[in-house]
Amino acid sequence: AGIRVIKAFNRIKYTIRRYYHAMVTYYKTGQATYFMQIAADQVRVSPIHIIWPMSLPFFAYLGLKGTIPIITWGSIIYFSRALLYYLDGTYKFFQKFRLYLVPANRLFDTLDIEPAITDSPDAKSIDDLQGHVQFEHVDFSYQPGHPILRDILFEVPPGKKVAIVGPSGAGKSTLAMLLMRLYKADSGDIKIDGRSVADIKMHSVLSQTGVILQDTFLFGGTIRDNIRYADPKASDEQIEEAAKAAGLHDDIINMPQGYDTDVAEGASLSGGQKQRVAIARALLKNPKFLILDEATSSLDVTTEWAVMQTLRENFADVTTLIISHRLNTIVDADEIIVIDKGSIIEQGTHEQLLKKRGFYNMLYQQQSDILETEKN
Ligand code: ATP
Numbered sequence: 001a002g003i004r005v006i007k008a009f010n011r012i013k014y015t016i017r018r019y020y021h022a023m024v025t026y027y028k029t030g031q032a033t034y035f036m037q038i039a040a041d042q043v044r045v046s047p048i049h050i051i052w053p054m055s056l057p058f059f060a061y062l063g064l065k066g067t068i069p070i071i072t073w074g075s076i077i078y079f080s081r082a083l084l085y086y087l088d089g090t091y092k093f094f095q096k097f098r099l100y101l102v103p104a105n106r107l108f109d110t111l112d113i114e115p116a117i118t119d120s121p122d123a124k125s126i127d128d129l130q131g132h133v134q135f136e137h138v139d140f141s142y143q144p145g146h147p148i149l150r151d152i153l154f155e156v157p158p159g160k161k162v163a164i165v166g167p168s169g170a171g172k173s174t175l176a177m178l179l180m181r182l183y184k185a186d187s188g189d190i191k192i193d194g195r196s197v198a199d200i201k202m203h204s205v206l207s208q209t210g211v212i213l214q215d216t217f218l219f220g221g222t223i224r225d226n227i228r229y230a231d232p233k234a235s236d237e238q239i240e241e242a243a244k245a246a247g248l249h250d251d252i253i254n255m256p257q258g259y260d261t262d263v264a265e266g267a268s269l270s271g272g273q274k275q276r277v278a279i280a281r282a283l284l285k286n287p288k289f290l291i292l293d294e295a296t297s298s299l300d301v302t303t304e305w306a307v308m309q310t311l312r313e314n315f316a317d318v319t320t321l322i323i324s325h326r327l328n329t330i331v332d333a334d335e336i337i338v339i340d341k342g343s344i345i346e347q348g349t350h351e352q353l354l355k356k357r358g359f360y361n362m363l364y365q366q367q368s369d370i371l372e373t374e375k376n
Contacts, residue, residue, distance in 0.1 A: 055080055117184050117202070125201045129208050130193050131158040131288040131319030133179065138188035140171075140178060148174050149342045152188070154335075161320040163330035165360065166339035172323045175339070176291045179321065180209060205289075210282030210318070212311075214294035216274040223252055223269075223277070224259040230281035242283040247310050248276040272303040279307065283314055290320040296329060304329065327364050336360065 006015050059076040138152040149171045156162045164172045177183050178190060181202050190197045197205060210230075218226050227239045234242075239259070243249040251273055255261040263269055269277070275295065282290060292311070296304040308329055324330050331350040338346035338353070338360050346353055346360050353360040 117181055119201050120196075120198045123199050123201045124195075124204075126193070126195075126204050127208075129200075129204065129288045132156070132191075132193045133289070133319060133321075134189075134191040134194075135175075135178075136189045136191065138178065138185045138190060140174060140183065140185050142174075142183075147342060149178075152344060154337055154344065154347065156319050156321070156335075158319055159317045160334040161322060161332075163322040163324060163333035163336045164339060165324060165327060165330065165336060165363070166345075168325075170339040171342045172339055173293055176293055176321055176323060179289070180211070180291065181205060207285075208288040210285050210287035210290045210315075212275065212278040212282055212290070212292050212295040214297055216278040218263050218269065218274060218277060220264060221262065222257075222260045223255070223263050226263060226277055227280045227284060230284040234284050238284060239280075242280040243276075245283050245310070245314050246276045246279040247306065248273065248280055251276075272299050272307065275299060275303075275307055276310070279310060279314070287315075287318060290315050290318045291323075292320065293323045294325065295322075297325060327360075327367050 006012060056076065059080075063072070063076070133156040135152045135154050138149060139147060140149040140152075141147045152175065154162070164175060166172055174183070178185055179197075181197055184198075192200055192205065219229065224236070224239055227242060228234050231238075236259070240249060243252055243259075252259055252261070261268070278295070290311075295311075296307050299307060304326070322330050322333060330336060334349070336346075336348065336350060336353055337344055338358075340359065346356060346358050348356070350364075354364065
Protein backbone atom coordinates (compact mmCIF):
# COMPACT_ATOMS: atom_id res chain seq x y z
CA ALA A 1 0.00 0.00 0.00
CA GLY A 2 2.90 2.36 0.62
CA ILE A 3 4.73 1.69 -2.64
CA ARG A 4 4.30 5.20 -4.02
CA VAL A 5 5.73 6.78 -0.86
CA ILE A 6 8.61 4.28 -0.84
CA LYS A 7 9.53 5.17 -4.42
CA ALA A 8 8.97 8.90 -4.04
CA PHE A 9 11.27 9.03 -0.98
CA ASN A 10 13.80 6.74 -2.66
CA ARG A 11 13.67 4.27 0.26
CA ILE A 12 13.68 1.16 -1.94
CA LYS A 13 16.91 -0.42 -0.59
CA TYR A 14 15.96 0.43 3.00
CA THR A 15 12.51 -1.14 2.54
CA ILE A 16 13.96 -4.29 0.94
CA ARG A 17 16.38 -4.60 3.89
CA ARG A 18 13.55 -4.23 6.43
CA TYR A 19 11.44 -6.73 4.51
CA TYR A 20 14.40 -9.15 4.30
CA HIS A 21 15.05 -8.98 8.05
CA ALA A 22 11.37 -9.49 8.82
CA MET A 23 11.26 -12.50 6.49
CA VAL A 24 14.47 -14.02 7.91
CA THR A 25 13.06 -13.74 11.43
CA TYR A 26 9.81 -15.26 10.25
CA TYR A 27 11.64 -18.07 8.45
CA LYS A 28 13.88 -18.87 11.43
CA THR A 29 10.97 -18.87 13.86
CA GLY A 30 8.96 -21.08 11.50
CA GLN A 31 11.91 -23.47 11.11
CA ALA A 32 12.48 -23.70 14.86
CA THR A 33 8.78 -24.32 15.49
CA TYR A 34 8.73 -27.04 12.81
CA PHE A 35 11.74 -28.92 14.27
CA MET A 36 10.42 -28.59 17.80
CA GLN A 37 7.13 -30.02 16.61
CA ILE A 38 8.88 -33.03 15.01
CA ALA A 39 10.98 -33.57 18.13
CA ALA A 40 7.90 -33.29 20.34
CA ASP A 41 6.09 -35.83 18.15
CA GLN A 42 8.93 -38.32 18.63
CA VAL A 43 8.87 -38.14 22.39
CA ARG A 44 5.18 -37.59 22.77
CA VAL A 45 3.64 -40.10 25.14
CA SER A 46 -0.09 -40.38 24.93
CA PRO A 47 -2.09 -42.61 27.29
CA ILE A 48 -2.45 -45.17 24.52
CA HIS A 49 1.30 -45.59 24.26
CA ILE A 50 1.20 -46.83 27.83
CA ILE A 51 -2.05 -48.81 27.61
CA TRP A 52 -1.06 -50.66 24.46
CA PRO A 53 2.11 -52.40 25.72
CA MET A 54 0.43 -52.99 29.06
CA SER A 55 -2.55 -54.67 27.44
CA LEU A 56 -0.41 -57.14 25.47
CA PRO A 57 0.61 -59.32 28.44
CA PHE A 58 -2.98 -59.21 29.68
CA PHE A 59 -4.38 -60.57 26.38
CA ALA A 60 -1.51 -63.07 26.20
CA TYR A 61 -2.35 -64.30 29.67
CA LEU A 62 -6.04 -64.75 28.75
CA GLY A 63 -5.07 -66.54 25.51
CA LEU A 64 -2.62 -68.93 27.25
CA LYS A 65 -5.11 -69.65 29.99
CA GLY A 66 -7.63 -70.64 27.33
CA THR A 67 -10.27 -68.15 28.59
CA ILE A 68 -10.58 -66.69 25.13
CA PRO A 69 -9.23 -69.44 22.90
CA ILE A 70 -10.07 -67.80 19.57
CA ILE A 71 -7.64 -64.93 20.29
CA THR A 72 -4.36 -65.42 18.53
CA TRP A 73 -1.20 -63.32 18.79
CA GLY A 74 -2.00 -61.91 15.37
CA SER A 75 -5.49 -60.81 16.36
CA ILE A 76 -4.20 -59.24 19.58
CA ILE A 77 -1.60 -57.22 17.72
CA TYR A 78 -4.05 -56.27 14.97
CA PHE A 79 -6.76 -55.25 17.45
CA SER A 80 -4.48 -53.23 19.66
CA ARG A 81 -2.90 -51.46 16.65
CA ALA A 82 -6.35 -50.50 15.40
CA LEU A 83 -7.31 -49.33 18.85
CA LEU A 84 -4.08 -47.35 19.06
CA TYR A 85 -4.79 -45.71 15.71
CA TYR A 86 -8.27 -44.49 16.70
CA LEU A 87 -7.50 -43.52 20.27
CA ASP A 88 -4.35 -41.72 19.24
CA GLY A 89 -6.39 -39.72 16.71
CA THR A 90 -8.86 -38.77 19.44
CA TYR A 91 -6.02 -37.81 21.75
CA LYS A 92 -4.46 -35.60 19.05
CA PHE A 93 -7.85 -34.03 18.44
CA PHE A 94 -8.18 -33.03 22.10
CA GLN A 95 -4.63 -31.73 22.11
CA LYS A 96 -5.43 -29.49 19.14
CA PHE A 97 -8.73 -28.54 20.71
CA ARG A 98 -6.87 -27.28 23.80
CA LEU A 99 -4.54 -25.30 21.55
CA TYR A 100 -7.45 -23.62 19.72
CA LEU A 101 -9.23 -22.83 22.97
CA VAL A 102 -6.80 -19.95 23.57
CA PRO A 103 -7.73 -17.91 20.44
CA ALA A 104 -11.35 -19.07 20.75
CA ASN A 105 -11.53 -17.64 24.27
CA ARG A 106 -10.13 -14.33 23.03
CA LEU A 107 -12.63 -14.31 20.19
CA PHE A 108 -15.54 -14.92 22.55
CA ASP A 109 -14.24 -12.31 24.98
CA THR A 110 -14.41 -9.80 22.10
CA LEU A 111 -17.85 -10.96 21.03
CA ASP A 112 -19.08 -10.66 24.61
CA ILE A 113 -18.20 -6.97 24.87
CA GLU A 114 -21.39 -5.00 25.32
CA PRO A 115 -21.58 -2.10 22.83
CA ALA A 116 -21.25 1.24 24.63
CA ILE A 117 -23.93 2.76 22.42
CA THR A 118 -27.25 1.00 22.51
CA ASP A 119 -30.81 1.88 21.68
CA SER A 120 -32.99 2.68 24.67
CA PRO A 121 -35.45 -0.17 25.46
CA ASP A 122 -38.38 1.78 24.00
CA ALA A 123 -36.46 3.03 20.92
CA LYS A 124 -38.69 3.25 17.85
CA SER A 125 -38.03 2.34 14.25
CA ILE A 126 -38.91 5.39 12.16
CA ASP A 127 -38.66 4.92 8.42
CA ASP A 128 -39.73 8.41 7.33
CA LEU A 129 -37.57 10.81 9.32
CA GLN A 130 -38.06 14.45 8.32
CA GLY A 131 -34.43 15.44 8.91
CA HIS A 132 -34.78 17.96 11.74
CA VAL A 133 -31.54 17.94 13.77
CA GLN A 134 -30.96 19.62 17.15
CA PHE A 135 -27.76 19.62 19.19
CA GLU A 136 -28.75 20.63 22.72
CA HIS A 137 -25.84 21.66 24.96
CA VAL A 138 -23.74 18.68 23.89
CA ASP A 139 -20.47 17.95 25.71
CA PHE A 140 -18.19 15.17 24.56
CA SER A 141 -14.76 13.76 25.34
CA TYR A 142 -12.97 10.69 23.97
CA GLN A 143 -11.07 10.31 27.24
CA PRO A 144 -12.40 11.49 30.60
CA GLY A 145 -10.95 14.86 31.54
CA HIS A 146 -10.09 15.86 27.94
CA PRO A 147 -13.18 17.62 26.60
CA ILE A 148 -13.37 17.76 22.81
CA LEU A 149 -16.79 19.43 22.39
CA ARG A 150 -18.31 21.88 24.87
CA ASP A 151 -21.89 23.09 25.09
CA ILE A 152 -22.68 22.61 21.38
CA LEU A 153 -26.05 24.15 20.64
CA PHE A 154 -27.51 24.47 17.14
CA GLU A 155 -30.43 23.37 15.02
CA VAL A 156 -30.80 22.30 11.40
CA PRO A 157 -34.38 22.51 10.08
CA PRO A 158 -35.41 19.75 7.63
CA GLY A 159 -33.74 20.09 4.23
CA LYS A 160 -31.38 22.92 5.28
CA LYS A 161 -27.61 23.01 4.78
CA VAL A 162 -25.37 23.75 7.72
CA ALA A 163 -21.63 24.13 7.33
CA ILE A 164 -19.18 23.43 10.14
CA VAL A 165 -15.87 25.22 9.78
CA GLY A 166 -12.89 25.82 12.02
CA PRO A 167 -9.22 25.01 12.52
CA SER A 168 -7.86 21.48 12.29
CA GLY A 169 -8.60 19.46 15.44
CA ALA A 170 -11.45 21.79 16.50
CA GLY A 171 -13.89 18.86 16.75
CA LYS A 172 -15.81 19.11 13.45
CA SER A 173 -15.64 15.42 12.47
CA THR A 174 -16.40 14.40 16.05
CA LEU A 175 -19.62 16.38 15.83
CA ALA A 176 -20.66 14.48 12.68
CA MET A 177 -19.77 11.16 14.33
CA LEU A 178 -22.03 11.99 17.27
CA LEU A 179 -24.92 12.49 14.86
CA MET A 180 -24.15 9.11 13.26
CA ARG A 181 -24.13 7.64 16.79
CA LEU A 182 -20.61 6.32 16.49
CA TYR A 183 -20.07 7.93 19.90
CA LYS A 184 -22.36 9.03 22.71
CA ALA A 185 -22.51 12.55 24.13
CA ASP A 186 -21.29 12.88 27.74
CA SER A 187 -24.10 15.31 28.49
CA GLY A 188 -26.74 17.23 26.60
CA ASP A 189 -28.80 15.61 23.86
CA ILE A 190 -28.92 15.21 20.10
CA LYS A 191 -32.43 15.15 18.74
CA ILE A 192 -33.81 14.08 15.40
CA ASP A 193 -37.34 15.23 14.59
CA GLY A 194 -37.69 16.29 18.24
CA ARG A 195 -36.78 12.84 19.59
CA SER A 196 -33.53 11.94 21.35
CA VAL A 197 -31.31 9.85 19.04
CA ALA A 198 -31.19 7.11 21.71
CA ASP A 199 -34.97 6.75 21.32
CA ILE A 200 -34.74 6.09 17.60
CA LYS A 201 -33.36 2.74 16.50
CA MET A 202 -29.81 3.21 15.31
CA HIS A 203 -30.67 1.22 12.20
CA SER A 204 -33.38 3.76 11.27
CA VAL A 205 -30.97 6.69 11.54
CA LEU A 206 -28.09 5.06 9.69
CA SER A 207 -30.29 3.68 6.91
CA GLN A 208 -31.43 7.27 6.21
CA THR A 209 -27.99 8.87 6.44
CA GLY A 210 -25.64 9.32 3.51
CA VAL A 211 -21.96 9.99 4.21
CA ILE A 212 -19.31 11.26 1.83
CA LEU A 213 -15.84 11.46 3.33
CA GLN A 214 -12.54 12.86 2.08
CA ASP A 215 -11.31 9.39 1.08
CA THR A 216 -13.83 7.07 -0.44
CA PHE A 217 -13.07 3.48 0.36
CA LEU A 218 -13.73 1.15 -2.54
CA PHE A 219 -13.82 -2.57 -1.97
CA GLY A 220 -12.12 -5.04 -4.29
CA GLY A 221 -14.75 -5.97 -6.90
CA THR A 222 -16.62 -4.32 -9.74
CA ILE A 223 -17.67 -0.71 -9.88
CA ARG A 224 -21.29 -1.91 -9.93
CA ASP A 225 -20.80 -3.82 -6.64
CA ASN A 226 -19.16 -0.78 -5.12
CA ILE A 227 -22.14 1.45 -5.90
CA ARG A 228 -24.56 -1.28 -4.83
CA TYR A 229 -22.84 -1.32 -1.44
CA ALA A 230 -25.28 1.37 -0.30
CA ASP A 231 -28.29 -0.81 -1.08
CA PRO A 232 -27.74 -4.51 -1.76
CA LYS A 233 -31.26 -4.79 -3.20
CA ALA A 234 -30.73 -2.08 -5.86
CA SER A 235 -31.33 -3.18 -9.46
CA ASP A 236 -28.77 -2.59 -12.24
CA GLU A 237 -31.06 0.15 -13.59
CA GLN A 238 -31.14 1.97 -10.25
CA ILE A 239 -27.34 1.75 -10.05
CA GLU A 240 -26.99 3.27 -13.53
CA GLU A 241 -29.47 6.01 -12.66
CA ALA A 242 -27.46 6.88 -9.54
CA ALA A 243 -24.20 6.86 -11.56
CA LYS A 244 -25.80 9.14 -14.18
CA ALA A 245 -27.00 11.60 -11.54
CA ALA A 246 -23.53 11.56 -9.96
CA GLY A 247 -21.98 12.37 -13.35
CA LEU A 248 -20.07 9.09 -13.40
CA HIS A 249 -21.93 7.08 -16.05
CA ASP A 250 -19.94 8.37 -19.06
CA ASP A 251 -16.64 7.60 -17.34
CA ILE A 252 -17.83 4.09 -16.47
CA ILE A 253 -18.98 3.14 -19.95
CA ASN A 254 -15.58 4.17 -21.31
CA MET A 255 -13.87 1.73 -18.92
CA PRO A 256 -12.75 -1.68 -20.31
CA GLN A 257 -15.67 -3.68 -18.89
CA GLY A 258 -18.03 -0.81 -18.11
CA TYR A 259 -19.89 -1.37 -14.83
CA ASP A 260 -18.14 -4.75 -14.46
CA THR A 261 -14.68 -3.19 -14.38
CA ASP A 262 -12.73 -4.42 -11.38
CA VAL A 263 -11.68 -1.39 -9.37
CA ALA A 264 -9.01 -3.25 -7.32
CA GLU A 265 -9.69 -1.35 -4.09
CA GLY A 266 -9.92 1.93 -5.96
CA ALA A 267 -6.43 1.84 -7.46
CA SER A 268 -7.76 2.33 -10.97
CA LEU A 269 -10.01 5.36 -10.31
CA SER A 270 -9.10 9.02 -10.01
CA GLY A 271 -9.91 11.00 -6.84
CA GLY A 272 -12.83 12.72 -8.59
CA GLN A 273 -14.22 9.41 -9.86
CA LYS A 274 -14.03 7.88 -6.39
CA GLN A 275 -15.90 10.86 -4.94
CA ARG A 276 -18.57 10.37 -7.60
CA VAL A 277 -18.87 6.70 -6.60
CA ALA A 278 -19.47 7.97 -3.05
CA ILE A 279 -22.14 10.37 -4.37
CA ALA A 280 -23.77 7.56 -6.38
CA ARG A 281 -23.83 5.42 -3.22
CA ALA A 282 -25.40 8.25 -1.24
CA LEU A 283 -27.99 8.81 -4.00
CA LEU A 284 -28.89 5.14 -4.06
CA LYS A 285 -29.64 5.38 -0.34
CA ASN A 286 -32.05 8.25 -0.89
CA PRO A 287 -31.03 9.72 2.49
CA LYS A 288 -32.77 12.22 4.78
CA PHE A 289 -29.40 13.33 6.17
CA LEU A 290 -26.21 13.88 4.28
CA ILE A 291 -22.84 14.33 5.95
CA LEU A 292 -20.02 15.70 3.85
CA ASP A 293 -16.74 15.55 5.74
CA GLU A 294 -14.10 17.25 3.60
CA ALA A 295 -15.84 15.47 0.73
CA THR A 296 -14.20 17.53 -2.00
CA SER A 297 -10.92 18.60 -0.44
CA SER A 298 -8.79 16.14 -2.41
CA LEU A 299 -10.16 17.41 -5.72
CA ASP A 300 -8.90 20.16 -7.98
CA VAL A 301 -10.95 23.36 -8.08
CA THR A 302 -12.78 22.52 -11.34
CA THR A 303 -13.69 18.97 -10.27
CA GLU A 304 -14.66 20.26 -6.84
CA TRP A 305 -17.01 22.78 -8.37
CA ALA A 306 -18.59 20.09 -10.59
CA VAL A 307 -18.98 17.67 -7.67
CA MET A 308 -20.52 20.40 -5.45
CA GLN A 309 -22.93 21.25 -8.27
CA THR A 310 -23.97 17.58 -8.52
CA LEU A 311 -24.52 17.50 -4.77
CA ARG A 312 -26.60 20.70 -4.83
CA GLU A 313 -28.82 19.38 -7.62
CA ASN A 314 -29.36 15.92 -6.21
CA PHE A 315 -29.64 16.61 -2.50
CA ALA A 316 -31.55 19.89 -2.59
CA ASP A 317 -34.14 18.72 -0.01
CA VAL A 318 -31.80 16.71 2.18
CA THR A 319 -30.65 17.99 5.60
CA THR A 320 -26.93 18.41 5.06
CA LEU A 321 -23.97 18.86 7.40
CA ILE A 322 -20.98 20.11 5.43
CA ILE A 323 -17.56 20.02 7.08
CA SER A 324 -15.06 21.91 5.00
CA HIS A 325 -11.82 23.82 5.20
CA ARG A 326 -12.40 25.40 1.79
CA LEU A 327 -14.80 28.21 2.57
CA ASN A 328 -15.65 28.91 -1.08
CA THR A 329 -17.62 25.61 -1.11
CA ILE A 330 -19.91 26.57 1.77
CA VAL A 331 -20.69 30.26 1.18
CA ASP A 332 -24.26 29.42 0.13
CA ALA A 333 -25.00 27.29 3.24
CA ASP A 334 -28.15 28.26 5.16
CA GLU A 335 -26.04 28.59 8.28
CA ILE A 336 -22.33 28.44 9.02
CA ILE A 337 -21.13 27.32 12.44
CA VAL A 338 -17.57 28.21 13.39
CA ILE A 339 -15.95 25.90 15.95
CA ASP A 340 -12.68 26.52 17.74
CA LYS A 341 -11.23 24.27 20.46
CA GLY A 342 -14.52 22.41 20.76
CA SER A 343 -16.83 25.41 21.24
CA ILE A 344 -19.05 27.34 18.84
CA ILE A 345 -17.56 30.80 18.52
CA GLU A 346 -19.62 32.23 15.63
CA GLN A 347 -22.83 31.32 13.86
CA GLY A 348 -24.74 32.85 10.93
CA THR A 349 -24.90 33.10 7.16
CA HIS A 350 -21.81 33.92 5.09
CA GLU A 351 -22.84 37.59 4.78
CA GLN A 352 -23.66 37.92 8.49
CA LEU A 353 -20.32 36.40 9.49
CA LEU A 354 -18.38 38.63 7.08
CA LYS A 355 -20.09 41.68 8.56
CA LYS A 356 -19.16 40.51 12.05
CA ARG A 357 -15.49 40.85 11.09
CA GLY A 358 -14.55 38.02 13.46
CA PHE A 359 -12.79 34.67 13.11
CA TYR A 360 -14.75 33.55 10.02
CA ASN A 361 -14.11 36.83 8.24
CA MET A 362 -10.39 36.48 8.97
CA LEU A 363 -10.33 32.86 7.65
CA TYR A 364 -12.26 33.87 4.54
CA GLN A 365 -10.03 36.83 3.79
CA GLN A 366 -6.90 34.65 4.26
CA GLN A 367 -8.21 32.04 1.81
CA SER A 368 -9.30 34.71 -0.71
CA ASP A 369 -5.84 36.30 -0.54
CA ILE A 370 -4.18 32.90 -1.17
CA LEU A 371 -6.51 32.24 -4.14
CA GLU A 372 -5.79 35.72 -5.50
CA THR A 373 -2.02 35.20 -5.18
CA GLU A 374 -2.29 31.81 -6.92
CA LYS A 375 -4.25 33.41 -9.81
CA ASN A 376 -1.59 36.06 -10.30
P1 ATP B 1 -9.66 18.16 10.95
O1 ATP B 1 -10.13 19.45 10.35
O2 ATP B 1 -8.17 18.10 11.03
O3 ATP B 1 -10.26 16.94 10.34
P2 ATP B 1 -11.56 18.15 13.14
O4 ATP B 1 -11.98 19.54 13.52
O5 ATP B 1 -12.49 17.36 12.31
O6 ATP B 1 -10.09 18.20 12.49
P3 ATP B 1 -11.69 15.97 15.01
O7 ATP B 1 -11.28 14.91 14.05
O8 ATP B 1 -13.11 16.03 15.39
O9 ATP B 1 -11.23 17.41 14.50
O10 ATP B 1 -10.80 15.81 16.32
C1 ATP B 1 -10.97 16.68 17.42
C2 ATP B 1 -9.98 16.27 18.49
O11 ATP B 1 -10.28 14.96 18.96
C3 ATP B 1 -8.53 16.23 18.03
O12 ATP B 1 -7.74 16.80 19.05
C4 ATP B 1 -8.21 14.76 17.88
O13 ATP B 1 -6.87 14.50 18.18
C5 ATP B 1 -9.13 14.13 18.91
N1 ATP B 1 -9.59 12.80 18.48
C6 ATP B 1 -10.17 12.47 17.30
N2 ATP B 1 -10.49 11.15 17.27
C7 ATP B 1 -10.09 10.65 18.46
C8 ATP B 1 -10.15 9.34 19.05
N3 ATP B 1 -10.70 8.31 18.40
N4 ATP B 1 -9.63 9.18 20.28
C9 ATP B 1 -9.10 10.21 20.94
N5 ATP B 1 -9.02 11.47 20.47
C10 ATP B 1 -9.50 11.69 19.23
